[in-house]
Amino acid sequence: MKLLYAFLGGVVFGAVNVIPGVSSGTMLVVFGCYDIVCGALALDFRHIKKNLPFLVPFAAGAVMGLGGAVFAAAYLLENFPVPTFLFFIGLITGSMPLIWRNLHLKGTPKTLHIILAGAALAIIILLGLIGDGEPAELAAGQSAGSSVSYLALIVISSFTAAAAMIIPGISGAFMLLLFGTYYTITNAVREFDFFIIIPACIGIAAGVVLGARGIKLLLARFYTATYSVIAGLVLGSVFAIFPQGVRINATLVVGILAFTFGAGITIIAGRINKKTIDE
Numbered sequence: 157m158k159l160l161y162a163f164l165g166g167v168v169f170g171a172v173n174v175i176p177g178v179s180s181g182t183m184l185v186v187f188g189c190y191d192i193v194c195g196a197l198a199l200d201f202r203h204i205k206k207n208l209p210f211l212v213p214f215a216a217g218a219v220m221g222l223g224g225a226v227f228a229a230a231y232l233l234e235n236f237p238v239p240t241f242l243f244f245i246g247l248i249t250g251s252m253p254l255i256w257r258n259l260h261l262k263g264t265p266k267t268l269h270i271i272l273a274g275a276a277l278a279i280i281i282l283l284g285l286i287g288d289g290e291p292a293e294l295a296a297g298q299s300a301g302s303s304v305s306y307l308a309l310i311v312i313s314s315f316t317a318a319a320a321m322i323i324p325g326i327s328g329a330f331m332l333l334l335f336g337t338y339y340t341i342t343n344a345v346r347e348f349d350f351f352i353i354i355p356a357c358i359g360i361a362a363g364v365v366l367g368a369r370g371i372k373l374l375l376a377r378f379y380t381a382t383y384s385v386i387a388g389l390v391l392g393s394v395f396a397i398f399p400q401g402v403r404i405n406a407t408l409v410v411g412i413l414a415f416t417f418g419a420g421i422t423i424i425a426g427r428i429n430k431k432t433i434d435e
Contacts, residue, residue, distance in 0.1 A: 159213045164421075165189055166217025168247070171225035173321060174329055174342060175233065178244050178397055182390050186251035186422050188258070189214065190386070191375060194322060197368035203262040207223060226345050241399040242411035246418025248394055254422070255387050262379045269380055271389035280326070280392025312357040313337040318363025322371055324389040327396075 165187035167381070172178040184190040195203035196211050204211060232240045259265055265273075313335035321328030332338035344352035374382040402408060 158210065161187075162189075162210045162213040163217040165225075166214035166219075168217075169193070169214075170218035170221025172221075172244070173222055174225045175240075175244075175327075178241075178329075179324055179327050179389075179393050180321045181326065182248060182393050185255060185258075185324050185386060185390055186247050188254050189250075190258075192376070194371045197322065197364050198372045199365055199369075200372065212336035226342060236407075236410075238399045238402055239411040239414040243414035243418040244397055245394055246415035246420075247422050248390060248420030249274045249415075250419035251390070255383075255390060259380065259383050259387055265380055265384055269384035272381055272384040274390075276354065276385045276388030277392040278388075280389055281395050286317050307355045309335065310337055310341070310355045314341070314356040314359025315363040316359075318360040319367035319370075320363075322364065322367040324386045324393070326405050374410070 165183070168187065169180050169183050172180045172183050181190070184193050190253065192203075192207050192210060196207065260267075283346060313332055314337075316335070317328035317331040320326045320331045332341060340352060341356050344356070348410070371382075399411075402411070
């Protein structure tokens, strides 16, 4: 059960990295492994050794989820946007009891923590409103050239997206959209274009390690305050990814079923987490 739980958490984490608007950091909180994965991404080798039985199946699932999502995400978002996003909203909603438990793990939140959570919630709602004016991607002819400045943009955008993906409520893929490099990088992965993939990997590696180390430091020194911010970010992500143009039709029925399925996954995951991860 531990292996399956870790593997499924990794699959979801890997998959959402390529879906604009959905935060992979939120999914870590949803599956109750935020601290474990952040410690590993920060290259804390004692932490990695301690949690290796969880991290190995998680990493395998993440690779599988990422590989599958690169090819499937565009299809699902283009053809079934409402059920797809309602599924992720279900995942987030079902995780609320787990987030509440983590928030109280080291004491009862105080007024300051409530203010921090509210501020984080407001930031994500604001980002969601800004995101309605999604910038256009650069034309393929402009993006795929041998320009050193464009390769620098690939590195910088990948670094920013990787650091952002560690933060619950903020989508790394959406950051790539803001930089205008999302489709360039995802297409490069599909086509095995290493001229783009290599600088992207350099930026991602640096962003993940530095971002995770920052979060790990905050959790070590200001656990309740940090988790208060995380709670606000996660709640705000529901607004950020809520699908537009929802109508009462067969698609909504499928969406409600997807929402229920997603919520069920994280409710069960939270119960497994309480019995296994804390051990």
